[in-house]
Amino acid sequence: MQHEYNIQVPPETAGNQEALKQFVSKHAEISLHEISHIRILKRSIDARQKAIKVNLRVLVFVQEDFKEQKPSLPNYRNVTGAEEVIIIGAGPAGLFAALRCIELGKKPIVLERGKDVRARRRDLKKLNIEHIVNEDSNYCFGEGGAGTYSDGKLYTRSKKRGDVNRILELFVAFGATDQILVEAHPHIGTNKLPGIIQEMTKTILDNGGEVLFESRVVDIEVRNNEVAGVALATGTKIPAKKLILATGHSARDIFELLHKKDILIEAKSFALGVRIEHPQVLIDKIQYNRKDRGEFLPPSAYSLVKQVEGRGVYSFCMCPGGIIAPCATSPGEIVTNGWSPSRRDQPTANSGIVVEVRPEDYKIFGNSPLAALNFQKQVEQKAWLEGGKTQTAPAQRMVDFSNGKLSADLPESSYKPGIASVELGSILPEFIYRTLQKGFQEFGKSMRGYYTNEAVVHATESRTSSPVRIPRDRETLEHVQIKGLYPCGEGAGYAGGIVSAAIDGEKCAEKAVGAMKN
The missing domain is CATH 3.50.50.60 (FAD/NAD(P)-binding domain)
Structure with a gap:
């Protein structure tokens, strides 16, 4: 027989099959020796309270052998001579x-x-x-x-x-x-x-x-x-x-x-901003409210969104234990993005922090369908110029950024081409710069410790989505x-x-x- 349960357990229990078996036995009132296997169907972490819990949906096999069945590929046909x-x-x-x-x-x-x-x-x-x-x-x-x-x-x-x-x-x-x-x-x-x-x-x-x-x-x-x-x-x-x-x-x-x-x-609205990098241990401490996350919790992520003077500012593509990468597609521009290896075991966490860009923001480029694209391109090219005309990214410590102060020095960054101290107000459009300045302070109120000069702001995070839409019929596509x-x-x-x-x-x-x- 198979039974499905939604349970909430400590991380130590979720990460130990024997401990999980004992918990399920008590929770479901099933004899321990009758449980042949527990398959985890869904897992999420609830860190809102002091005692962190893991939400699990489990499938319990009772007096029934478990046979692992992994997804298989469709039965693809050979199409060598097809249309x-x-x-x-x-x-x-x-x-x-x-x-x-x-x-x-x-x-x-x-x-x-x-x-x-x-x-x-x-x-x-x-x-x-x-x-x-x-x-x-x-x-x-x-x-x-x-x-x-x-x-x-x-x-x-x-x-x-x-x-x-x-x-x-x-x-x-x-x-x-x-x-x-x-x-x-x-x-x-x-x-x-x-x-x-x-x-x-x-x-x-x-x-x-x-x-x-x-x-x-x-x-x-x-x-x-x-x-x-x-x-x-x-x-x-x-x-x-x-x-x-x-x-x-x-x-x-x-x-x-x-x-x-x-x-x-x-032309299509999109979002543009910067990529922020913190020490991963700091993000873990903030999110898990403990000095050491331990072996049963993964490197912590975060998701932030605020309204600043009627404009949205939010985190995008957050990478725990990750690296910031240079993602320019043409010479003469700086574009950043982030990635993580499968174990998310790098010492830093990074995320795009971006501001919504509306049609009225790129009207300086006229009514062309390429107006938003040209707005995006202009910011990337400014970053390249201010960074020294290489892939070196202009950067600033977070608190310095919000105070409009050039950083006297910068900590080591995971961004391999290197970073240079630049006052980023010289690169970002005024409305994006001001929104981010206040946005970081607001984020710090939601995540105590997030707003810190240990964090480094890298310009620019500009490829959040396409600045162009190619219209299609809803039915035929x-x-x-x-x-x-x-x-x-x-x-x-x-x-x-x-x-x-x-x-x-x-x-x-x-x-x-x-x-x-x-």
Whole structure:
């Protein structure tokens, strides 16, 4: 027999199978020797009270053998000679779209401007050490997209967009730990995600699909308001009747191409700010209200949101035990992001702290659909200039930042290209600067100890989401103007992370295949 229970236990009990068994035995009034196994279905930490508790949903096997069953891959069919769907971008939206096409019997051809996972590492090393930005191979572009080397967080609030569990189970089938099915905020880790992405690519190739790296699209051919094909930077032209556009939020050249060709796009509100770094032990002490978190609690995360003079300021992509990475996609700009290894065992915690940017904020760039993009670009370029025209990030201690004071010195940062002391008011737009100054002080009231000069503010955190939306029909998911064009994922404005992008990729594949003659 199997019984499901929701229980709350101390961390020491949650982390010890025998202790958990004894607790369940008493709680459920089941004899200890009758419990053959306890499977944890969901786990979250409740640190709101002095005594920290772990919330568990458990499945208890009573007088029944437990057989572990991990998710398996769908029965993919070979699509070598099938009709083709062209997919631009090998991020989560593009890869999951390709896999879904294979499931449905169509051949995906994935065009990725960047390099494969292994070759991409060499370009990241040059970026971190030599400050050389490869516009086609960086933290945003290449096999797996931005998520591959930027953490692999799988938490999403977009439950209504689709089947989140299906996406998580597919990740497990491709090699992720099954703990992502359990944790309230699942996370794979930058050290493990590249191998999982490679398995996805291999599956596409093994089943007759194609993945072409270093294949940057420079033109989308349209005839009579229908997609006709794409042209690559190499001069190669590929015919296409169905085109899934899954380029990610940093493919500015694609946005500019669409605008140049009078293919409708729209400016979109987004958020912009900085990336803050604290010692992880400090965040643990604040969140767990204890000197040492111990072996049964993970490095602590936080989520903060405040309204400052009617404008939202909030944490974004918080990385416990993580590292700040340089995520510029062109020379002459500074962009930061964060990631964590699977164990989250680095000595610092970082998070984006960003301010909402509204249409009236970027009206200085006119009514162009690229207005928000140009606003974003201007701030990144200012950061590059103030940082010394390298990938060195302008930085300031937190209290100094709020007081408008240049920091006399800076502690060591996890940001490998290095940081330079700069008064960040010279970089950030006035409304963002003032909102952040007050926002940090407000955060300190919610998390005592958070507002400290031990923390370092890095400029800029600017790629929270796409500054452009590519409009599509709600039912067909086709572009409102161009038949056969399916704007997809985060870059098109329809997702906000790995899971939601993967869900959108599958949806676009289903619509594209459904519209094809069988």
